[in-house]
């Protein structure tokens with residue numbers, strides 16, 4: 001068998017940017033470091049693929065023993081086809097050095113149907129190109145496809161009780177678009193094979209294509225010089241606008257923040273694919289201008305649905321009046337509205353909370369307070385180290401929300417000792433988010 005030159009992933013890299021393909025093959029050590037969050041998304045994708053197999057029961061798997069032995073998968077697939085199996089998982093093909101696998105291949109009444117499973121909630125543009133390559137390779141290997149479809153998560157599905165696989169997934173044929181791409185795919189393969197043969201680094205400028213359809217993993221390398229050259233504008237503070245904005249706020253001030261997980265496959269009743277599930281909050285409260293700051297917090301158990309216990313605790317703390325201060329109110333308000341929708345008995349009280357939410361991010365987003373050191377960002381992580389350098393996420397084990405979410409979602413896999421360490425780190429992290437808001441608020445009011 002011809003050793004493969006291109007795979008589906010490397011073909012897609014080459015379509016995004018020929019330099020990305022070149023770097024991936026010949027200068028891989030210049031890649032951006034892989035982040036933990038990315039790893040967890042990949043892992044979630046694997047589970048979805050396995051779950052989707054239940055839509056096509058009774059199949060045989062051609063999966064290779066490891067990602068470097070795809071030739072074994074190709075041989076197994078050929079054998080399964082010869083043995084007339086009607087459902088093959090991870091069917092793999094190699095046509096003239098281009099390798100690809102398809103999640104499920106079905107033979108019904110002598111005709112072949114291909115299904116690619118995506119952990120997304122709709123059919124996205126890059127899936128079509130991806131499937132165009134699969135269609136090209138599989139058909140050229142002597143398996144004519146009657147149809148090719150994308151199987152994806154149905155975000156209208158609301159889990160109640162056991163997972164209902166037929167409702168969890170939706171299915172859409174993309175055969176027409178894929179067939180129309182046939183000549184493009186053939187031309188692109190020839191071009192990319194030539195590039196790999198020449199081993200000449202293509203000269204490509206940075207641009208939008210570095211982030212579309214996916215962020216390239218060489219942005220750190222290619223964008224390094226550009227970022228050093230960028231110089232942002234002058235410092236600017238509009239005291240009057242800030243003051244008018246903050247004067248609307250009412251004591252007690254409740255500085256509040258959620259952390260969430262976003263399971264692709266719904267884990268709890270009354271939740272949908274990729275719904276953000278709040279599992280933790282931190283709340284710093286100040287009753288009057290000069291009174292001391294009090295802190296309360298909540299963290300789910302890592303096993304059961306945290307939402308109801310969380311909302312009961314939160315509503316108890318937020319009883320009465322006063323402004324509820326968050327950073328980027330769309331996020332917190334949307335989560336609260338979702339809890340009101342999924343647990344309607346708390347809807348009235350949640351509505352009262354929603355009416356009191358104010359957003360500390362506004363002065364930074366509207367550039368009433370602008371320092372070049374913010375680097376054109378108004379995220380809490382960008383503003384805090386500039387305004388309050390003595391408070392830093394750098395000393396914490398968890399330094400951003402993605403890691404918090406990953407650690408919480410894996411909490412149940414650990415021993416009680418490790419769990420309690422992780423819980424401590426989660427509490428420290430969320431507490432700093434709200435303390436950061438307290439200090440930034442102080443900074444803003446000290447400018448009055």
Ligand code: SF4
Pocket residue numbers: 016017018019020023204205206207209210211216217218219222223
């Ligand atoms: S960062 Fe941009 S220019 Fe550099 S390889 Fe990636 S896509 Fe190409």
